[in-house]
Amino acid sequence: MTLRVGVIGTGAIGREHVRRMTQVLKGAEVVAVTDVNAAQAREVVDAFKLQAVIYENGQELIRAQDVDAVMVTSWGATHEEFVLASIAAGKPVFCEKPLAVTAEGCKAIVEAESAFGKRLVQVGYMRRYDxxxxxxxxxxxxxxxxxxxxxxxxxxxxxxxxxxxxxxxxxxxxxxxxxxxxxxxxxxxxxxxxxxxxxxxxxxxxxxxxxxxxxxxxxxxxxxxxxxxxxxxxxxxxxxxxxxxxxxxxxxxxxxxxxxxxxxxxxxxxxWKERFIEAYDIELQDWIDSTLRGEMNGPSAWDGYAAxxxxxxxxEARDSGAIVRISMPERPSFYRHPSEDKAASGIS
Amino acid sequence: MTLRVGVIGTGAIGREHVRRMTQVLKGAEVVAVTDVNAAQAREVVDAFKLQAVIYENGQELIRAQDVDAVMVTSWGATHEEFVLASIAAGKPVFCEKPLAVTAEGCKAIVEAESAFGKRLVQVGYMRRYDxxxxxxxxxxxxxxxxxxxxxxxxxxxxxxxxxxxxxxxxxxxxxxxxxxxxxxxxxxxxxxxxxxxxxxxxxxxxxxxxxxxxxxxxxxxxxxxxxxxxxxxxxxxxxxxxxxxxxxxxxxxxxxxxxxxxxxxxxxxxxWKERFIEAYDIELQDWIDSTLRGEMNGPSAWDGYAAxxxxxxxxEARDSGAIVRISMPERPSFYRHPSEDKAASGIS
Amino acid sequence: MTLRVGVIGTGAIGREHVRRMTQVLKGAEVVAVTDVNAAQAREVVDAFKLQAVIYENGQELIRAQDVDAVMVTSWGATHEEFVLASIAAGKPVFCEKPLAVTAEGCKAIVEAESAFGKRLVQVGYMRRYDxxxxxxxxxxxxxxxxxxxxxxxxxxxxxxxxxxxxxxxxxxxxxxxxxxxxxxxxxxxxxxxxxxxxxxxxxxxxxxxxxxxxxxxxxxxxxxxxxxxxxxxxxxxxxxxxxxxxxxxxxxxxxxxxxxxxxxxxxxxxxWKERFIEAYDIELQDWIDSTLRGEMNGPSAWDGYAAxxxxxxxxEARDSGAIVRISMPERPSFYRHPSEDKAASGIS
Amino acid sequence: MTLRVGVIGTGAIGREHVRRMTQVLKGAEVVAVTDVNAAQAREVVDAFKLQAVIYENGQELIRAQDVDAVMVTSWGATHEEFVLASIAAGKPVFCEKPLAVTAEGCKAIVEAESAFGKRLVQVGYMRRYDxxxxxxxxxxxxxxxxxxxxxxxxxxxxxxxxxxxxxxxxxxxxxxxxxxxxxxxxxxxxxxxxxxxxxxxxxxxxxxxxxxxxxxxxxxxxxxxxxxxxxxxxxxxxxxxxxxxxxxxxxxxxxxxxxxxxxxxxxxxxxWKERFIEAYDIELQDWIDSTLRGEMNGPSAWDGYAAxxxxxxxxEARDSGAIVRISMPERPSFYRHPSEDKAASGIS
The missing domain is CATH 3.30.360.10 (Dihydrodipicolinate Reductase; domain 2)
Known part of the structure; x- marks a missing residue:
């Protein structure tokens, strides 16, 4: 069984994740790509000899029938939109940090995912896999x-x-x-x-x-x-x-x-690229494997919101010089299912 | 392109290499297995859900049309026979140590490979990949x-x-x-x-x-x-x-x-299994990749002979208490082609 | 030339310094001791076979003709009194920390020493000698x-x-x-x-x-x-x-x-006694040597005041939870003579 | 109580030991010196302001009434003669390595000391004190x-x-x-x-x-x-x-x-001088203290002989290329008294 992945954003880290899925990891195939710079998308398809469709934009890619899961590695300001669209499409999505450029945006994603009723989002905090x-x-x-x-x-x-x-x-x-x-x-x-x-x-x-x-x-x-x-x-x-x-x-x-x-x-x-290169491999392999099993274990939308x-x-603390209180809303029970606890234990 | 591998011997290390090729590495598929203990071969096929034929013995496996390359992980005393048969069949062969249980046996392999005119044999000295x-x-x-x-x-x-x-x-x-x-x-x-x-x-x-x-x-x-x-x-x-x-x-x-x-x-x-687990992964991936490219970079039959x-x-030195001279025959120029030099540099 | 030292306070650290001067270091002789517990003073005299007079109190010891220099190792609350008396007597004094139990007390010592016009006081901050x-x-x-x-x-x-x-x-x-x-x-x-x-x-x-x-x-x-x-x-x-x-x-x-x-x-x-045992030796030897040369290089009364x-x-910060400003008075030029600069360089 | 030491040989290490005994260690006074280079002896006396007689030669120094113990730091070839003379005079002697330039010479010392019936000799192997x-x-x-x-x-x-x-x-x-x-x-x-x-x-x-x-x-x-x-x-x-x-x-x-x-x-x-500088101090202090107590704990003449x-x-092994047997004579019971055992334990 192979996870058919669509990649939104084929710049530095997107390209690197395509390389990873294509040349290093098991179980995934990049079947769709898109980038604001179409030439860049083309270059990646050629470089890794992908059998992949190049889409006009992220929304189209997300809608594509043969895309099982979405990877968002575009410019940070666009993450929120693509993650929300993936949730709307009921598709698992791996989003590089940040989940959204504002806490409000993260909150919107948390609410959309909670409403959907099943975890779909993983945020790319790779250190947990180091x-x-x-x-x-x-x-x-x-x-x-x-x-x-x-x-x-x-x-x-x-x-x-x-x-x-x-x-x-x-x-x-x-x-x-x-x-x-x-x-x-x-x-x-x-x-x-x-x-x-x-x-x-x-x-x-x-x-x-x-x-x-x-x-x-x-x-x-x-x-x-x-x-x-x-x-x-x-x-x-x-x-x-x-x-x-x-x-x-x-x-x-x-x-x-x-x-x-x-x-x-x-x-x-x-x-810095050497320090966490292995963690990136483990992170994405875990995401592929979990997604194929219908699970989602890694850093959640809630974690992205908290960050x-x-x-x-x-x-605010830097600018004010003051001690700033941080108040997280109560964590929804939705974000406490067993698979997350397993991931939290650090022993996979 | 996928390397179709036949595995002779599915005991401890054979099973481990099957797991590796099936779950960790890219580019290989285990299409054939055999073991003196048929039940053991069956167990491995089932455990890793292989689409693999179980052969009566190594010789049959080596002859099989769809076996591109052979992995010899059987009992040490049988290595020589299977490596020679692989060379005779013109198929690349990865042989766990020892290449043969006698220096004479190794020499026979070296001569057969030299006669064949192209490197086919890699010996499983994984430390070079650590x-x-x-x-x-x-x-x-x-x-x-x-x-x-x-x-x-x-x-x-x-x-x-x-x-x-x-x-x-x-x-x-x-x-x-x-x-x-x-x-x-x-x-x-x-x-x-x-x-x-x-x-x-x-x-x-x-x-x-x-x-x-x-x-x-x-x-x-x-x-x-x-x-x-x-x-x-x-x-x-x-x-x-x-x-x-x-x-x-x-x-x-x-x-x-x-x-x-x-x-x-x-x-x-x-x-000990933890110490070189990563080296085994790198070693076999390198073997798969090289073999697919038609090269052979790792420890050679000559290296196995030298060991x-x-x-x-x-x-002899242990038993005699004496200082024992070691005289290697002159290294055939056959074992000095560029790809080997590259491997020798340690920088892949 | 031998520095004749009077020791005020022969409890734990006082006894240890007597041992040091008697058995380890060169150039000093303990000629006078006193302690609020007279039996304790007697015990130390006997234990180290000192040729030393036991005085009724610190003031008498400081006045003694044959006491060249004073060591204050009594209870912290008494340090200020004995250091001031030593300055009044124009005698070099080594005082274990604290110099005084209040900043006011330290200030009084700084002022007395400045008025005297020559550094006489060294405070026992041994880490500088580690x-x-x-x-x-x-x-x-x-x-x-x-x-x-x-x-x-x-x-x-x-x-x-x-x-x-x-x-x-x-x-x-x-x-x-x-x-x-x-x-x-x-x-x-x-x-x-x-x-x-x-x-x-x-x-x-x-x-x-x-x-x-x-x-x-x-x-x-x-x-x-x-x-x-x-x-x-x-x-x-x-x-x-x-x-x-x-x-x-x-x-x-x-x-x-x-x-x-x-x-x-x-x-x-x-x-903890093992960690700085050598620093104590170096510190006291340096004090003895400097004092015999008419110098005073170690941590000064000003340093004691600053601490x-x-x-x-x-x-105050601990109790208030606030960020507390620390304002040291301007350092008197008296505390900036060359020998101190030498000590500050850490390279004796 | 002070050990009055006569030093034979005031070159590099002799001068250094004079410095040590004069400026660092307790309990010894250098009362006599000699050197084949009389000017060198004079220089050392002046440099360390010694109250010491300069003797014509080692034999005279050893005979001097006020010399309690001898330190041999002269040219290696002369060690044997001075150590034997010290034993003959019944005086404790600290001899820098080598004890003698031949094993025969060491043996003669061992025999002389055994005949005298009391350990007098310590050899300068300072590493035991590191x-x-x-x-x-x-x-x-x-x-x-x-x-x-x-x-x-x-x-x-x-x-x-x-x-x-x-x-x-x-x-x-x-x-x-x-x-x-x-x-x-x-x-x-x-x-x-x-x-x-x-x-x-x-x-x-x-x-x-x-x-x-x-x-x-x-x-x-x-x-x-x-x-x-x-x-x-x-x-x-x-x-x-x-x-x-x-x-x-x-x-x-x-x-x-x-x-x-x-x-x-x-x-x-x-x-190299930094590495064992502290060991030299401990070694010589131990020698002074032991000698004052009438004991001799450090490396013995027997140890010098064994070395x-x-x-x-x-x-011989270097020149012959062969495995050379080393046969020590039986260790005389004389070299097994309790104080040596204490030193052997490494815990002083």
Whole structure:
């Protein structure tokens, strides 16, 4: 049995997911593509020798009879429309982050999916599928360190391109932490405060870099988050949970150990694409497999909504300097079915 | 295009490779199976819902029209026969180690393949596909540590089953080192000496455990090899190359870092199956892809022959206590075509 | 030449310093002791076979002709009185922390010493003499990581005794961080905020444990401090400075590396006394040597005053939940002489 | 009570020990010095402001009434004579390695000391006092890893001076391993084999570098020793003991952890003097304290004799290429008194 996928948006990540489904993963076939840039869609069809129809637009693609499931990898501002259309068509949809560019938009999707009565939406938060985060989660679930009390994290990039804006450190960068920590701690945020350390002279003048994000969860866990997108030394994702009896930290990336030039060293990554490449593979394979089984286990529309609310609060906290309360609506019972619990356990 | 594979031997590793080709990898379909235990073959067909014919024996399977390529995962003593038959049929064949149980047998295969005039045989030395070994090889090729001078290695298992014999520490365990170090160093062995340290009281009385293997290569590199199959603490594969300007060592397995109970620790594996599971995937995918392209890049019949000669020398050295010379015949130019060189570079 | 030292207070740390000066260090002789518990003073004289006069009280000891320098290791509340008396007597004085139990008391000492016109006071902040902190400081001074932007630190104890009060996590525990970070960063604090994470169930009911202290310095460096005095797993002092081009962290304690029980581990300390035992030796030897040369290089009365002001602000921040401004008076030029600059460089 | 020490030989290490006794350690006073270069002796007396008589030669110094104990730090070839004279005078003597330049010479000392009937001689093998080796020994004594089976070690220097001869890699460099491993394992050597790996192009043409030394002990432990005195990357002393249930390794040198330039690194030493500077302090302090108590705990004349026999065997093995048997005479009971056992335990 093969999942026939239609891909909306064949730019960087869309192209990469087409490659993945075509050359790496099992069980899916890309049968339809579309892109605002038709030439780009054509190029992808040719590059991967797809037997795929090129549609005028996303709406047509979603309606296509032979499209079993939709992948939304278009420009962020269009996600909401295509996800809603997929729900309306009753088709499973994998949507890259963000689910929608506003919390309101996410809420509309949550409501549409709830009304439909069955989970159809998965949001592309791939870190939940990273072996490292899974191992941290496993340690937490096993109770090895007791209850979590503090979470220290850092998201560091070597540098960022010129088009990287001030807001992107929250909405594009830290958004991954906002999702993965909710999942890791099985908890929700209640407040956030953002402070600006001394600025690095090596960061663009329009940026606040680094930035610290202090959060509190419903269970009282405190999160100390660092965003530093011009750290120069490497692409470094850190996550450490301090528990009642011990501390568990993300693995360092696999690397040979060198003794040379008076140093004992292991290598750090510099390219972010390497860090989560395997997680993307696992994520999409899991989505294909689950969808073929009629299930939906990954990050839900509710998770996308929660991330959007937290992200908005981070921006407000950054601009106001105040401690901003985060209030999530009550989680609908719809988003608590068994398959999700399984995914939450981190042990697939 | 799909490679139609016939699998001879559906026991432990055969079954695992069927799972791999069916559920994980791209481009292959298992269309034929056989096993001395017919019920076992049937079970595998059912378990993986294969559209596969069950053959009476390997010879029939090899002859089958729709079998494009053969996988030999039967009992070691039968490998030679099936590999020779595959060559006779002009079909690509992936043979789990050992290529043959005697060096003579390997030589016969080398001669048959040479006579056929095209590489058809790949031997299942999966370590060459391990990311860790590849990273060590890359450091060597890049010249980061200068020329290699000494190689220290250890192969340690938590324990071994009752059927594990005295010879198996060489022919089943250290055989992997015998292959991978030739590849890593791009070199051949010229001598071997085996010494027995004080025996562990926790090893079976019929075993010599641990065992040290001292080897010399044509380029003068000295290898200090340790085999310790009842080390109790973990499954631990170590490889360290001392070069003129530095030292490079295999990565430790990925693990969370824990601070607990007065220790700062990372986890070691205990199950050997976890250590190279990814290497098996990469190895077989590479075999499928290469075979579909009409190439053969992996460990060759010549490599299998070299390992057999070295393994025989190790046994002789162990029994005699003497330094045993290892003389490989001149490598036929047949085994030096470009694709092999590419594989040897470790950078695929 | 020998420094004749009078010791006021021969309890735990006083006794330890007497041992140090008598059995480990060079250049000092304990010629006078006193303690509120006369039997305790007698015991110390006997235990270390001192040729020392036992005085009725600190004031008499300070006045004694043959006492060249004074060591104040009595109960904290008495420090101010004895330090002031030493200054009045024109005698160098080493005072264990705190310099005085109030910032006002510290200020009085600063004023008395300034009026005297020559540095006489050293406060017992031994971390500045720890090899680890010195190495971090050296990396900062060398510019290896660019300007410091963020400092992450943790002070974790296995557990605390019953008499440990809520305030002690600031005034006894974090006080060390308050001093050493000023020195490390060569900077002053401008604000502090204290937040309480979820409480560990393994901490006494009267404690807030762990506790987070967020500070800002005049140069804009942000400090994320964790105090966790019932962390169970070890005595663990962490300090990490994030700079513009890299990160430097305190060394882990020296330990053998073990491979055992499926773990690769190094040991962590459990007893705080082991962690800084060498720093105490270096600190006191430096005090003896400097004093014999007529200099005073270590943590000054001004440093003690600064720590007291910061400590008061931490308590206020903890109780109010607010961000509390810290305003140090202008540093008198008196506290900026060359020898102090030498000490500040961390390279003796 | 002060130990009045006479120092024979005030060159590099002699001068350093004078500094140590004068400026760092407690309980000793250098009251007499001599050197073949009288100006050198005078310089040391002046540099450290010693109240010391300068003698014409070692024999006179040993006879001096006010010399309680002798330190022999002269040219190696003269050690035997001065140690024998000290024994004849009934004076405790600390002799830097080698005890004598021939095994015969060591034997003569052993016999003289035995005839005298009381231990007087300590040989300067400082590694037994290194915290790292002590921690390894402690792990062995505690049984944490079961019985030791294999010991892997390496002695690596960045480079060696021009006067460094071919033999020095054994008699000056590996001699430290020869002593410390006997102590660590509480065992004696029974055979040695030396093999020469491919030579580093960065080593002087007259040297064999690196060199491998394979040894066997009476209990069957196998030692794999590497000597590499032009390794370029650092001064690196490695020692790893493989036991029945685990592995214990020497600590790496204390260093800050850096994240910079795509590397996670700690520093390695480049200067050998830093590595054991603390061990020298502990060693000499222990010698002073023991001598004042009328005891002698450190490496004995017997240990010096054993190292000489092993060193001779290494040279023979290197030159012959054969496995050379090492036969120590039966250890006289004289060398087994309780204080030595205490020292052997590694826990002072």
């Amino acid at each position: 072996r490292g985060y899974r191992a941290v989660k496993e340690a937490l679930v096993n109770g090895t360190i007791g209850e979590p009390l503090i979470l220290n994290c850092a998201h560091r990039n070597v540098s960022v391109p010129d088009f990287y804006t001030r807001d992107m450190s929250i909405v594009d960068t830290f958004i991954h932490e906002l999702d993965v920590h909710r999942w890791l701690l099985d908890d929700d945020y209640v407040s956030v405060q953002v402070v600006q350390p001394r600025k690095s002279r090596l960061a663009g003048s329009h940026l606040q870099d680094p930035l610290l994000v202090y959060m509190e969860t419903a269970k009282g866990v405190r999160i100390n988050g660092e965003i530093f997108v011009n750290c120069k030394y490497g692409y470094d994702i850190q996550c450490q949970v301090v528990g009642e009896m011990g501390i568990v930290s993300l693995p360092e990336p696999m690397s040979v150990t060198m003794r040379s030039e008076a140093k004992l060293s292991t290598g750090l990554l510099t390219d 959007a609310i937290a992200s908005d609060a981070c921006l | 990311r860790g070994y590849r990273a060590v090889k890359e450091a060597l090729v890049n010249g980061t540590i200068g020329e290699p001078l000494i190689l220290n290695c250890a192969h340690r298992n938590v324990s071994v089953p009752d059927f594990y014999t005295r010879d198996m520490s060489i022919v089943d365990t250290f055989i992997h080192e015998l292959d991978v170090h030739r590849w890593l160093l791009d070199d051949d062995y010229v001598s071997v000496q085996v010494v027995q340290p004080r025996k562990s009281r926790l090893a079976g009385s019929h075993l010599q455990d641990p065992l040290l293997v001292y080897m010399e290569t044509a380029k003068g590199v000295r290898i200090n090899g340790e085999i310790f199959v009842n080390c109790k603490y973990g499954y631990d594969i170590q490889c360290q190359v001392v070069g003129e300007m530095g030292i490079v060592s295999l990565p430790e397995p990925m693990s969370v870092t824990m601070r607990s109970e007065a220790k700062l620790s990372t986890g070691l594996l205990t199950d 057999a000669i070295a393994s025989d020398a190790c046994l | 090899r680890g902190y010195r190495a971090v400081k050296e990396a900062l001074v060398n510019g290896t990581i660019g300007e410091p932007l963020i400092l992450n630190c943790a002070h974790r104890n296995v557990s605390v005794p019953d008499f440990y009060t809520r305030d002690m996590s600031i005034v006894d525990t974090f006080i060390h961080e308050l001093d050493v970070h000023r020195w490390l960063l060569d900077d002053d604090y401008v604000s502090v905020q204290v937040v309480q994470p979820r409480k560990s169930r393994l901490a006494g009911s009267h404690l807030q444990d762990p506790l987070l202290v967020y500070m800002e310095t005049a140069k804009g460096v942000r400090i994320n401090g964790e105090i966790f005095v019932n962390c169970k797993y070890g005595y663990d002092i962490q300090c990490q400075v994030v700079g513009e081009m890299g990160i430097v962290s305190l060394p882990e304690p020296m330990s053998v590396t073990m491979r055992s029980e499926a773990k690769l581990s190094t040991g962590l300390l459990t007893d 007291a002001i910061a400590s008061d602000a931490c308590l | 915290r790292g080796y002590r921690a390894v020994k402690e792990a062995l004594v505690n049984g944490t890893i079961g019985e030791p089976l294999i010991l892997n070690c390496a002695h690596r220097n960045v480079s060696v001076p021009d006067f460094y001869t071919r033999d020095m890699s054994i008699v000056d460099t590996f001699i430290h391993e020869l002593d410390v491993h006997r102590w660590l394992l509480d065992d004696d050597y029974v055979s040695v084999q030396v093999v020469q790996p491919r030579k580093s192009r960065l080593a002087g043409s007259h040297l064999q570098d690196p060199l491998l030394v394979y040894m066997e002990t009476a209990k069957g432990v196998r030692i794999n020793g590497e000597i590499f005195v032009n390794c370029k990357y650092g001064y690196d002393i490695q020692c790893q003991v493989v036991g029945e249930m685990g592995i214990v390794s020497l600590p790496e040198p204390m260093s800050v952890t850096m994240r910079s330039e795509a590397k996670l690194s700690t520093g390695l030493l480049t200067d 000489a026999i092993a060193s001779d065997a290494c040279l």
